[in-house]
Amino acid sequence: MEKENRYSRHVLLKEFDAHTQEKISASKVLIIGAGGLGSPASLYLASSGVGRITIADGDTVDLTNLQRQVIHNMSRIGMNKATSAKASLEAMNSEIDIRAFTHRPSLEELEELIADHDVVLDCTDNTASRYPISELCRRHKKPLVTAGAVAFDGQITVFDYRDPDSACYACLFPNHDGADEKASTKGVFAPLVGTLGCMQASEALKIIGGFGKPLTGELLMVDARSWSWWHMKYSRSEDCPCCAKEK
Amino acid sequence: MSVKVLYFASLKDKVLKGEDSLELPEDVTTVEDLINYLSENDKALKAAFEEMPRLRFAVNQEMAKESTKIKDGDEVAFFPPVTGG
Numbered sequence: 020m021e022k023e024n025r026y027s028r029h030v031l032l033k034e035f036d037a038h039t040q041e042k043i044s045a046s047k048v049l050i051i052g053a054g055g056l057g058s059p060a061s062l063y064l065a066s067s068g069v070g071r072i073t074i075a076d077g078d079t080v081d082l083t084n085l086q087r088q089v090i091h092n093m094s095r096i097g098m099n100k101a102t103s104a105k106a107s108l109e110a111m112n113s114e115i116d117i118r119a120f121t122h123r124p125s126l127e128e129l130e131e132l133i134a135d136h137d138v139v140l141d142c143t144d145n146t147a148s149r150y151p152i153s154e155l156c157r158r159h160k161k162p163l164v165t166a167g168a169v170a171f172d173g174q175i176t177v178f179d180y181r182d183p184d185s186a187c188y189a190c191l192f193p194n195h196d197g198a199d200e201k202a203s204t205k206g207v208f209a210p211l212v213g214t215l216g217c218m219q220a221s222e223a224l225k226i227i228g229g230f231g232k233p234l235t236g237e238l239l240m241v242d243a244r245s246w247s248w249w250h251m252k253y254s255r256s257e258d259c260p261c262c263a264k265e266k
Numbered sequence: 267m268s269v270k271v272l273y274f275a276s277l278k279d280k281v282l283k284g285e286d287s288l289e290l291p292e293d294v295t296t297v298e299d300l301i302n303y304l305s306e307n308d309k310a311l312k313a314a315f316e317e318m319p320r321l322r323f324a325v326n327q328e329m330a331k332e333s334t335k336i337k338d339g340d341e342v343a344f345f346p347p348v349t350g351g
Contacts (some may be wrong), residue, residue: 052351054351055350055351056351057351142351143349143351144349144350144351145349145350146320146347146349149349166351167347167348167349167350167351168348168350168351169275169276169348169349169350170275170276170279172274172275172276172278172348173348174275174347174348191322191329191347192320192322192347193320195319195320196319197318197319197320199349199350200276200348200349200350201350202350202351205276205350207350212350212351215351240274240275240345240348242274242278242284249272249274249327249343250327251324251327251328251329251343251345252327252328252329253328253329254329256329
């Protein structure tokens with residue numbers, strides 16, 4: 020009964036059928052990164068009743084994080100971010116299984132984590148992490164929701180690796196050398212990264228629930244100075260070194 | 267031919283503009299030609315193309331390659347990956 024009350028404003032949506040909330044409750048989502056994207060993404064997935072949420076982050080909470088990483092708070096400074104996130108999520112929803120992965124996963128650990136979940140959210144803050152996450156999701160046919168934000172600019176897209184013809188992250192952005200642009204040097208507008216994290220949660224719920232139209236094969240870009248949105252369609256690249264191996 | 271060119275994210279900051287409407291000479295027929303043309307005519311863009319190896323491009327809101335043809339009225343967009351979080 021409590022469950023019905025808790026999720027009633029979702030269940031009222033005409034896009035939700037009788038089983039949609041059950042699908043969400045039975046689902047397992049892996050969130051990699053408990054920072055600016057992972058904070059709102061995990062809060063909305065917990066509030067929506069995702070059955071198991073694993074949040075992975077090896078960093079500790081720092082005062083400079085609190086401007087945008089809204090899952091943490093003053094009392095958590097110095098605490099591992101995944102541990103802090105788990106505490107906040109449990110305070111939000113004690114009916115679901117919330118797990119913290121408290122160190123930076125090795126490739127083997129990352130593969131185990133990905134294989135054990137239904138949907139993966141890339142909420143990391145660097146390019147180097149994005150390729151192995153994408154490649155392992157592709158190998159295990161797990162839908163991947165990826166987003167990024169620096170300064171006032173953001174991007175989000177979905178790779179639905181359940182489709183064997185899906186494009187991959189390297190099809191969209193081939194892996195070339197080049198320095199990352201990071202919040203620590205360029206700054207980041209807090210509500211922008213929050214918006215993108217919320218959108219990642221929305222894409223995960225749509226994929227799990229099978230409603231709406233996720234941003235599969237579509238890169239959405241936003242400039243928060245004017246909230247101007249632009250999107251672009253993409254498909255598998257014939258030249259992609261990852262996907263070409265399959266042939 | 268005239269095309270609209272869009273610049274996104276950090277590229278926009280480097281070239282200090284979000285878009286251009288350009289009249290292109292007849293020998294510019296592909297994305298690669300356009301990159302070369304822009305590099306010759308705009309120092310900030312030349313530097314940006316050199317500094318940003320991960321830059322990607324789209325023609326009429328579809329991912330394009332260097333060899334993709336462009337025609338009168340097209341919209342060509344240049345954008346880098348945004349990876350902060």
